[in-house]
Amino acid sequence: MDSSLLTRFAENIFWLARYMERIENLARILDVNETYNRGHAGDNDWSRIIRLHNDEEAFFERHDAATEFAVISFYIVDRKNPNSIMSCLHFARENARSLRHLISTEMWRQINTFYYRLRGVKTAELRQLSELCREIKEACQTHTGITEGTFFRNQAWTFYHLGKYLERGDQTTRLLDMRHNMLTRADSEDGEANAARQLDLIEVNTLLRSLAGYHAFRLVHPAGMTAEDVVSFLLFDSRFSRSVAFSFKMVETLIDDLSKAHNLRRNAAIRAALTDARYVVKTGTVAGMDAADLHEYLDTLQVKVGVLTSAIDDTYFG
Amino acid sequence: MKTTAGKVAVHVIYRRIDDAFLDPEVFNKESMLGVPGLMRAYRKGNVNIANAVGTGVADDKAIYAYMPRIIKYYLDQDPILQNVQTNICREKEGLDYTLAHLDELVTKPVGESGGYGVVIGPRATKKELRELRALLQKQPDNYISQPMINLSVTPTLIGRAVEPRHVDLRPFAVTGDSTWVLPGGLTRVAMKRGSLVVNSSQGGGTKDTWVLG
Structure with missing residues (x-):
């Protein structure tokens, strides 16, 4: 058993992971949104990113306009x-700074370099969005790789990954919710069905690519693409590393790790919340669902994730 | 101490809070900084406070001035490290000297810390010196004075340029049956151009300390 970890360091490392995950996710959402806006006149809708984050008021x-x-x-x-992204990176760096005795030198150095790179970003670079997003995503992936390697x-490692996978599951459910309307359109049989289906394909594609899931999806469904299959894949396929099922599976492994490897056994409330959340995923099915x-x-799923997060918070950070 | 495994008892606390604010149960009841119950735990012997209540006496700058005399009196020895020349204003000789050389000396209130109330004679305005003179005459035992020490400077990154900034070194020693000196120390740096005030409470920073040989 390793020596104990101060509550605040556990919380900081948990949030370091969450912020880095959030940055990567946001970069992907912006990138995909731009790619699909370009060349689809009439769907040049940047406000949905604002809605996704509930930022209407602040924005x-x-x-004046989105x-x-x-x-x-x-x-x-x-x-x-x-x-x-800049705020998240600032918070990630502040957390990393307080954790320099726990994380590797390489991890700190890369976050710090990333921070200064982004702080110096020029207006012209914002107009080359795809290029910039690629760089941001790669910086996040570099962080992931360095973390794995060093x-x-x-315990700090376990709390880091708890943060990472909780954030991932949360992001996937939010992103899906943002596009829950596509289920209705796919099923509509009225005169506009054809046009709607066209639009749906774009929506579904955007969604998959926002979660870096296009190629993974194609491994399971080599031909054809329906909204139902995509939603099902993103929620339930535990082989896909951004699915909700995968996130929950990882959280379960990490909680086992806490109790077995680190002798932290106060996990009853967390396990109850996790079992509850996993039950919703295990028994869920998209077939027959409409948008509502x-x-x-x-x-429901988001509420369960919230309860799970609170349980971790109360048990270990409170 | 809150850890992921639950609360763990600590054995020794090194505190950075004045006595008056240490425990609202015992001292200043308005204190939000202190830890309620700390003195109860201390009395029971459950925790030790490395700089015990009352040790603030040693922080009084006048104590420093008396150190050579204290060493002589208690140990009948001469100090190995020499003091900076320190004039004790509660003594007539020290006060007269200070008043006569106010614009050359650094004058410090004895009970303050963090660099507060310090007047650096060569850099003070005439008005500041006038005010200081009045304070000294009114309450001489609250002050000591010392010659201005020329602090070293070290290259310091300021924005995108490297500029000289003043530094001082705080060594640390632990004395018990024997004395141990930390092979390192705290190097404090004044971040404002020309400033000699290195105290962190006034915007001072720190530097790495290298011990060679």
Whole structure:
């Protein structure tokens, strides 16, 4: 058994992982949104990213319209927006700074370099969004790789990964909820069905790619793509590393790790919450759901994730 | 101490809070800084406080001035490390000297810390010196004075340029049956150009300390 870990360090490492995961996710969402906006006139809708984060109030306080550039600035460089990549990176770095005795030198150095790179980002670079997002994603993936390769496997490592997978599961349910309407359109049989289906394909594609899941999906479904299959894949396929099922599976392994490897056995409330959340995933099925059903289902799932997070918070960080 | 395995008892506390704010149950009841119940635990012997209540006496800058005399009196020895020349204003000789050389000396209130109330004579305005003179005459035992020490400077990154900044070194020693000196120390740096105030409470920073040989 390793020596004990101060509560605040456990919480900091948990949040370091969450912020890094959040940054990667946001970069992907922005990138995919741009790719699909380009070349699809009439669907140039940047406001949905604002809706996804419930940022309407904060955004329109400072901007008149959800133009491409305003939204991109708001989510990449705006330090007044606590959900921006720059803000998340700032918080990640502040956490990392307090953890320098626990994380590897390489981890700190890379986060610090990443931070200064992004702080110096030029306006012109914001207009080359795809390029910039690729760089941000790669910096996050570099972080993941360095962490895998250098982070000592102690309690801090476990709390880091708990944060990472909880954030991942949370992001996937939010992203799905943002697009729950596509289920209805796929099923509609009225005169506009054809046009709607066209639009759905774009939506479904965007969603998959936002979660870096296109190729993974194709391994399971080599031909064809329906909204139902995609939603099902993102929720339930535990082989896909951004599915909700995968996140829960990882959280379970990590909780086992806490009690077995680190002798932290106060996990009753966490296990109860996790069992509850996993039950919703295990018994869930997309077949026969319409948009309202899906929204309600995702809502339930989000509440369960919230309870699980609170249980971890109360047990270990409170 | 809150850990992931639950609360763990600590044995020794090194405190950075003045006596008056240490425990609202015993001292200043308004204190939000202190730990309620700390003195109860201390009395029971459940925890030790490395700088015990009352040791603030040693923080009084006048004590420093008396150190050579204390060593002579108690040990009948001469100090190995020499003091900086320190004029004790509660003594007539020290006060007269200080008043006569106010613009050359650094004058410090004895009960303050963090660099507060310090007047650096060569850098003070005439008005500041006038005010200081009045304070000294009114309450001489609250002050000591010392010659201005020329602190070293070290290259310091300021924005995108390297500029000289003043530094001082705090060594640490632990004395018990024998005395142990930490092979290192705290190097404090004044971040403002030309400033000699290195105290962290006034924006001072720290530098790595290298011990060679």
